[in-house]
Amino acid sequence: MTTRIDKTFARLRAANQSGFVAYIMGGDPSHAASLELMKALPDAGVDIIELGMPFTDPAADGPVIELAGLRALKSGTTVRSVLDMATDFRKDNDDTPIILMGYANPIHHMGYAEFAAAAKDSGVDGAIIVDLPPEEDGELRAAFDQHDLALIRLATPTTDDARLPTVVAGTKGFVYYVSVAGITGAAKGENAAISDAVNRIRTASGLPVVVGFGIKTPEQSAQVAAHADAVVVGSAIVEAFHKNGKDAALALVKNLSAAAQVNRP
Amino acid sequence: MTNYPDENGRFGSFGGRYVAETLMPPILALESAYKEARKDPSFWAEFDNFAQHYVGRPSPLYFAERLTEYGKGAKIYLKREDLNHTGAHKINNVLGQLLLAKRMGKKRIIAETGAGQHGVATATMAARLGMDCIVFMGAVDIERQKPNVFRMKLLGAEVRSVTSGTSTLKDAMNDALRDWVTHASETFYCIGTVAGPAPYPEMVREFQSIIGREAKAQILKAENRLPDAVVACIGGGSNAMGIFHEFIEDKNVRLIGVEAAGRGVDTDEHAASLTGGAPGILHGNRTYLLQDEHGQINDAHSISAGLDYPGIGPEHSYLHEIGRAEYVSCTDNEAVNAFQLCTKLEGIIPALESAHALPRTLDLAKELGGDGLIIMNMSGRGDKDVNTIAGLMGVEI
Structure with a gap:
């Protein structure tokens, strides 16, 4: 079966374009408001949606995503309510991949098998679980394989040649390259280093490589798109939505996605 | 081992x-x-x-004669980690x-x-x-x-x-x-x-296990036998693991960890991960955690800042599950009373953390009776807690 992720990257390849991935926090500031933003993302040029599942202790995130998560928790957000957003989104959209992003404990508490089944039911395509490195994700990966869901792995500037095979073994969908050794919302990595890393990971994995962390402006989006199969922006969108509302966030998304989706050289 | x-x-x-x-x-x-x-x-x-020369090891194993008299039961020894340089283990x-x-x-x-x-x-x-x-x-x-x-x-x-x-x-x-x-x-x-x-x-654990190695040699020298029980307070659990480790294979030695019960383990304000938590993933390890029904981490509460943590070291979770160690708890109030008791009877001001171990040590002393032998880890000294205690007593210093 060809997945939504595969179809998306095939379409981008055919158009000789990089894609654009937008991260939003599920339930921030409310279920309804974040769902409304989510539904508007594809028309603003978003090829893949990363949907954040909030956690009280997001040790890999900077203050923007952490505070968004705390607002979401305050509004009553749970793993189930984030999955409900996906279900709702799928009523009008069967093309845009949805990748859940979050931390292990809430889904460990739910049970990995139950989480995988519920994610599939709600029309989700995959997940990134930040604190499940390859050494610890076997149980969740097995559950995801049963439902043909992609468990996306992260590669980072500290992932050297010795470690890369471990990171790409058994990975599906795409690989997410974290372009800076740091937390979300940090400064962007160097373009030359990004280019080298993307080539290395693409060769090792045979999969598309998306690049995120530290990308905030259309200029940076365009720079990274020259090397990556897709560009990910999170904190800047979350911040714009929080401070200035939906229209401002979507205007930013349009600029970022247009910059990413220029034809490749 | x-x-x-x-x-x-x-x-x-x-x-x-x-x-x-x-x-x-x-x-x-x-x-x-x-x-x-x-x-x-x-x-x-x-x-x-x-x-030896900087920390001041070995720390003494001290026979707490007046606490023993007060407990009317087993002999109580204190492993004096409070005497280390910087005042704790x-x-x-x-x-x-x-x-x-x-x-x-x-x-x-x-x-x-x-x-x-x-x-x-x-x-x-x-x-x-x-x-x-x-x-x-x-x-x-x-x-x-x-x-x-x-x-x-x-x-x-x-x-x-x-x-x-x-x-x-x-x-x-x-x-x-x-x-x-x-x-x-x-x-x-x-x-x-x-x-x-x-x-x-x-x-x-390895760096802290020096506590248990010394304590074992010291108690054998003083009493010519192993203790019936070793008691220690637990936040993350390093002083407990440090004194337990050497005794794990000595199956007749009871290992007792005391978690912080805050205002009571039946309230929402405690830090007793094993007593009131469930297995989960936080800070790099799978272990017992205080968490809600959605897997979000709950706030811990203890009067003692050193025990105010919603998790516990994974080896304690394991020792709990296999039943090798026993885990009990002690409330804020009990710890504060024990702090004052220890200070008055022994002239030793314990850290509020360490004071949590004392009420359960006294309970156990009674349970074991006059032939019993207990080592309690006095993991730190309480100079840092004097302001907190003064505040609770309504005293301005």
Whole structure:
């Protein structure tokens, strides 16, 4: 079966374009408001949606995503309510991949098998679980394989040649390259280093490589798109939505996605 | 001795390495440096030299005659970790880790702290070894542990106030992890307890196990037999693991850990992860955690900043599940009363953390009767808590 992720990257390849991935926090500031933003993302040029599942202790995130998560928790957000957003989104959209992003404990508490089944039911395509490195994700990966869901792995500037095979073994969908050794919302990595890393990971994995962390402006989006199969922006969108509302966030998304989706050289 | 953790850092189903990919290479590098160092006699020679001449080891095993009289039962001995340089057991672990950092060529040391004892110990060793030191501390803890904050600054450390989440120990650990992820190549993260990703639980246990090795030799010399029980307070559980480890294979020695029950384990305000929590994943390891029905971490509460943590070291979770150790709890009020009792009867001002172990030690003394023999780990001294106690007594100082 060809997945939504595969179809998306095939379409981008055919158009000789990089894609654009937008991260939003599920339930921030409310279920309804974040769902409304989510539904508007594809028309603003978003090829893949990363949907954040909030956690009280997001040790890999900077203050923007952490505070968004705390607002979401305050509004009553749970793993189930984030999955409900996906279900709702799928009523009008069967093309845009949805990748859940979050931390292990809430889904460990739910049970990995139950989480995988519920994610599939709600029309989700995959997940990134930040604190499940390859050494610890076997149980969740097995559950995801049963439902043909992609468990996306992260590669980072500290992932050297010795470690890369471990990171790409058994990975599906795409690989997410974290372009800076740091937390979300940090400064962007160097373009030359990004280019080298993307080539290395693409060769090792045979999969598309998306690049995120530290990308905030259309200029940076365009720079990274020259090397990556897709560009990910999170904190800047979350911040714009929080401070200035939906229209401002979507205007930013349009600029970022247009910059990413220029034809490749 | 014990043959766990396994090569994946597992104690049964607990432990592991649940960290972001960015931290995996530094953690694996740390593990391999640790494994080399522990086989190197020169590493241990330096450790022993500092332990003896700088920390002041061995710490005495002291027969607490008046507490024993008061308890009307078993003989109570106190393992006097409160007499160590910097006033607690924390320095044993820091000594080992910073000697390892030196070996690895890392000169930037970061640490999290709750009560400030681990922060002070880290700042102390960093000063002695000429290293930069940054201590992450919750804003709430900074307020209730002012003397320790000032000590750290005097020692040349930078104390970073953490205002995220609940502004306590767990948030300090989040921020330390965030710093480590950002500065991994030049930074050594000196974790203060037997928790976190592998190899920390095993490594911290090894550096703290000097407590139990000394205590065993000392009790054999004093009483010519092993104790019936060893009792220690538990936040993350490093002083407990340090004194338990040597006795794990001595099946007749009961190992008793005392968690902080705060305002009561039947309330929402306690820090008793084993008594009131469930297995989960936080700060790099799978272990018992205080959490809600959606897997979100609950705030811990204890009058003692050093026990105010919603998790516990993974080996304790394992010892709990296999039944090798018993875990009980002690409320804020009981600990405060025990603090005053110990001070008046023995002339020893215990850390509020350590005071948690005393009520259960006295219960056990009664249970065991006059032939019984107990070692309680007096993990730290209470000078830092004098302000808290004065406040509770309504005394201005």
